[in-house]
Amino acid sequence: MSDLPDMSGRVCVVTGASAGIGTETALGLAQARATVVLVGRSPEKSSAALDRIRRESGRDDVTLLLGDFSTMADVRRIAAEIVAVHPHVGVLVNNAGTATRERRITADGMEETFAVNHAAPFLLTHLLRDALVGAAPSRVVTVSSLAHRGGRLALTDLSYEQGWSSFQAYADSKLANVLFTRELARRWAETGVTSYAVHPGAVRTGLFRENRLLGAIYPFVPFMKSPKQGARTTLWCATAPALAGESGGYYAGGRRGSVAAQGQDDTAAELLWDETARLVGVPSTSPEQ
Numbered sequence: 089m090s091d092l093p094d095m096s097g098r099v100c101v102v103t104g105a106s107a108g109i110g111t112e113t114a115l116g117l118a119q120a121r122a123t124v125v126l127v128g129r130s131p132e133k134s135s136a137a138l139d140r141i142r143r144e145s146g147r148d149d150v151t152l153l154l155g156d157f158s159t160m161a162d163v164r165r166i167a168a169e170i171v172a173v174h175p176h177v178g179v180l181v182n183n184a185g186t187a188t189r190e191r192r193i194t195a196d197g198m199e200e201t202f203a204v205n206h207a208a209p210f211l212l213t214h215l216l217r218d219a220l221v222g223a224a225p226s227r228v229v230t231v232s233s234l235a236h237r238g239g240r241l242a243l244t245d246l247s248y249e250q251g252w253s254s255f256q257a258y259a260d261s262k263l264a265n266v267l268f269t270r271e272l273a274r275r276w277a278e279t280g281v282t283s284y285a286v287h288p289g290a291v292r293t294g295l296f297r298e299n300r301l302l303g304a305i306y307p308f309v310p311f312m313k314s315p316k317q318g319a320r321t322t323l324w325c326a327t328a329p330a331l332a333g334e335s336g337g338y339y340a341g342g343r344r345g346s347v348a349a350q351g352q353d354d355t356a357a358e359l360l361w362d363e364t365a366r367l368v369g370v371p372s373t374s375p376e377q
Contacts, residue, residue, distance in 0.1 A: 092327050095122035099174045099223070100326070101216070102126055103157070103209070104184030106133035109231065109288055111141070112319035113181055113326075118145035120327065125174065126152045127166055127184070157184050157208035158194045160368055167215035176223035177216055179326045182209035182230040185261075191252040198367060199247045201254075205261035210268055210361075211368040217276075224280025225332060228272060229325045232265035232285040232338065237348040239263025241356070243363055264360060266338055266351035271361045273336030274354075275373075282335035284325040287345060288318035 100117045104110040106128030118124045118141050126141070128134030131154055138152045153169055155162035170177065185205045192200040198207055213220075213228055220226045238259035248257060269285035276283070321339050325331060338347045350356065365372035 092116060092120040092323060093329060095120040095178075095327060097123075098178035099123045099125065099176060100179040100181065101170060101174075101177055102181040102183055103212070104128065104231075105152075106130050106137050108315040109318045109322065110181075110183040111137045112316045113183060113322050114150070115141045115144060116319060116323045117179070117326065118142075118147050118150050121147070122179070123149045123174070124151075125170060126150065128152065128154060129156050129184075157204045158186075158200050160196045160203075160207065160211055163208050163211045164215065167212055170216065171219050175219055177219040178223040178226045180213060180216055180220060180226075180228045181322060181326060182213065182228065182265075183322070184208065185231065187254060187258045189254060191248055191257075193247060196367075197247070199252070199257060201257040201261050202246055202264070205258070206264035206268065207364055207368055209265075210364045211370065213272065214365075214368075214370050217279075217281075220281045221276075221279045226281050227326055228269075228281060228283045229322055230265045230269050230283070230285050231322060232269070232287055233258075233262040234287050234340070235259045236262040236266050236287075236351055239348075239350060241267075241350070241360070243356075243359055246363070246367070263348070263351055264364075266347060267353070267357040267360050268364075269338070270336045270351070270354070271357040274357075275361070277335070282332070284331070284335070285338045286322050286325055287338065287340035288321060 100122045102110055102114040105114045105126035114124050114126050134152055141150050153166050155166045188200050194200050194203045209230055241260045241263050266285045269283045272283040321342055324342055325339055338345045362372040
């Protein structure tokens with residue numbers, strides 16, 4: 089996006105940057121002169137994305153970290169590697185996501201979709217807190233989805249011992265993204281860190297094609313956006329001066345979006361925060377709280 093503000097001197101971390109929306113988001117930030125850290129899982133795809141972003145942005149300060157967000161140990165390692173080089177982080181884009189074909193339990197005992205789409209960004213944001221506060225005003229942008237409207241998120245059964253389906257697990261994780269964004273804004277209100285949830289739209293990505301349920305309708309959706317188009321709202325939330333005083337909202341199509349009723353439940357947001365903190369093994373409160 090050529091209309092982004094100058095991001096010179098700002099460190100931006102983009103997860104899920106090996107393809108699709110993540111690559112386009114990282115490229116847009118690099119073209120806006122930010123120092124960009126890519127986080128990806130596939131060595132081959134991530135390296136190709138790194139080469140492309142460096143080539144098209146003309147910047148050599150774009151770097152890459154590899155890790156698997158279904159493993160909380162990898163999230164901790166990635167966070168440590170980021171702050172070792174960049175003690176101040178101006179923008180964190182929680183873009184990494186998955187939609188599994190079958191119910192899988194991770195090494196940490198979590199259902200995989202929940203782990204990758206919610207627990208990992210929750211933990212990464214928590215571990216980068218000092219870096220984000222140190223760079224304030226800074227932003228956390230979490231890629232959610234319109235699918236959050238189908239979420240029900242039973243906090244007593246986050247591993248889906250009962251009633252797992254690919255779509256339900258995905259919708260619940262996207263609802264968790266909205267609630268996380270809302271609660272982050274409340275808990276970090278005095279830190280100078282603002283928080284945004286984003287619906288990128290229906291985008292032609294590997295996630296959409298590879299999931300059994302979503303893939304079934306993929307060939308019949310001609311109006312789907314390109315990854316570049318899908319990254320526009322993420323980039324806007326990450327950089328737009330007009331959003332500096334806003335926090336906790338949900339954005340779609342370059343404007344404030346409508347959140348489902350379950351995404352406005354402050355009690356659920358607080359309970360989800362506390363339960364996720366327990367699952368990933370961090371305090372549920374910040375040092376100042």
